[in-house]
Amino acid sequence: MSSDSFDIAIIGAGPSGATAAAYLARKDLGVALIDVEDFASETLHAAWLSAKAIPILDELGVKAGNLLKAPISELTFFNADFSKSSQARFDQHAGYLVERSAFGKLIRNSAIAAGATFMPKAAVTEIRLNEADLVLTLNDHRKVKSRLLILATGRDSTLATRVGFRSDAISGGLWTAQVDATLKSKQSTQARVCIVLGLDGGGGFCWCGTWDNRAVVNINLPQSRDRVIEQLQAICRHAFQQNVLPLDLADQAARATFYQSPAGGALDMDTHVAKHTLLVGEAGGFVSAANNEGLYPAMWSAKLAAETIEESLRSKFSQDTLMSFDSKWRMQMVDYLRSPHTDIRFLLPLIFSNQPMADRMGAAFLLGSNM
Numbered sequence: 001m002s003s004d005s006f007d008i009a010i011i012g013a014g015p016s017g018a019t020a021a022a023y024l025a026r027k028d029l030g031v032a033l034i035d036v037e038d039f040a041s042e043t044l045h046a047a048w049l050s051a052k053a054i055p056i057l058d059e060l061g062v063k064a065g066n067l068l069k070a071p072i073s074e075l076t077f078f079n080a081d082f083s084k085s086s087q088a089r090f091d092q093h094a095g096y097l098v099e100r101s102a103f104g105k106l107i108r109n110s111a112i113a114a115g116a117t118f119m120p121k122a123a124v125t126e127i128r129l130n131e132a133d134l135v136l137t138l139n140d141h142r143k144v145k146s147r148l149l150i151l152a153t154g155r156d157s158t159l160a161t162r163v164g165f166r167s168d169a170i171s172g173g174l175w176t177a178q179v180d181a182t183l184k185s186k187q188s189t190q191a192r193v194c195i196v197l198g199l200d201g202g203g204g205f206c207w208c209g210t211w212d213n214r215a216v217v218n219i220n221l222p223q224s225r226d227r228v229i230e231q232l233q234a235i236c237r238h239a240f241q242q243n244v245l246p247l248d249l250a251d252q253a254a255r256a257t258f259y260q261s262p263a264g265g266a267l268d269m270d271t272h273v274a275k276h277t278l279l280v281g282e283a284g285g286f287v288s289a290a291n292n293e294g295l296y297p298a299m300w301s302a303k304l305a306a307e308t309i310e311e312s313l314r315s316k317f318s319q320d321t322l323m324s325f326d327s328k329w330r331m332q333m334v335d336y337l338r339s340p341h342t343d344i345r346f347l348l349p350l351i352f353s354n355q356p357m358a359d360r361m362g363a364a365f366l367l368g369s370n371m
């Protein structure tokens, strides 16, 4: 039985874990980045990425040029039956359509290039928190020893619950499902993104996107688990009839998997700090309650955690320094993560009749700006 020693172990090599690993490895710290997946198969999963994430990618030295080929410079809004529409325009690119797996791989590769030890196909089955360090047990019985731990295990994280973090706060009430398709012909390389607002007469929304030879429809419904697939199919049909999408994805939508999002969950948690441990990304509920955006909050929370870890390793009072993570992320991220104070039902008529309101809604959606 071998035992490897590191300054920091990170469980989960998704966008949050990989961001923390890249940041810490660039500071010449010994980083183990562990994931049960091998990431060998590239699944097609489109996502929109806020332009706010670009400075973090730059800071990590991630060469993202190839990935950011589908910029979003305008959004089209529709009401639920597609009878009204408006457009929000941006002076600069406000976001990008990206492939989620390619995006994660890019950050992981940056962490590996900076010196992080990547351990794929390794499930962490046990965490033992000692007085001065911690020991992880992997499914192949290897042991990984480290001084500090970042838990970046994504939604439904059983490890987070076992370390003592509250799981009820991060099992939010928003349901999401997505269909992705490859088209026969190329569309424009420019991303074309439409957002359907006011689904089910409330805060439900859907986004449809096309770029290159790809099409995607993603739905988000609060409290409406049973209606997710039904509504996704209806939107797919409408979007095709209204020429928003070049094909009808309703049949595919019938087979879509749906997920419960931890949107806004971070705000309801008492703490994201346990003994030697910080909790980041979706595992910590770092998902915007306004638009179910997860990539940028995952990276942002991971960057703040990595900064805290770096300080903690230099501090005589390591655990006290770790505790500062709670106030640090709250001070910086709360406004970005919480639901807008305004009820979307009151805003809807204005978004379709008033250009500045459409522009403000666009900036709120992609850049988290205040309405």
Ligand SMILES: Cc1cc2nc3c(=O)[nH]c(=O)nc-3n(C[C@H](O)[C@H](O)[C@H](O)COP(=O)(O)OP(=O)(O)OC[C@H]3O[C@@H](n4cnc5c(N)ncnc54)[C@H](O)[C@@H]3O)c2cc1C
Residues within 6 Å of the ligand: 011, 012, 013, 014, 015, 016, 017, 018, 034, 035, 036, 037, 046, 047, 048, 049, 050, 100, 122, 123, 124, 125, 152, 153, 154, 155, 159, 176, 177, 178, 218, 259, 280, 281, 282, 283, 287, 292, 293, 294, 295, 296, 298
């Ligand atoms: C259908 C869908 C569409 C989405 N669309 C968008 C979008 O358009 N824009 C956007 O911003 N966000 C989107 N998101 C959300 C975004 O993908 C997540 O917020 C983001 O991936 C969270 O990153 P993470 O690193 O925290 O978690 P994850 O990406 O979930 O990574 C967690 C990792 O931990 C690993 N792991 C878990 N347990 C263990 C263990 N015991 N041992 C070892 N490894 C373990 C998992 O294998 C996984 O690789 C979407 C999500 C879904 C499901």
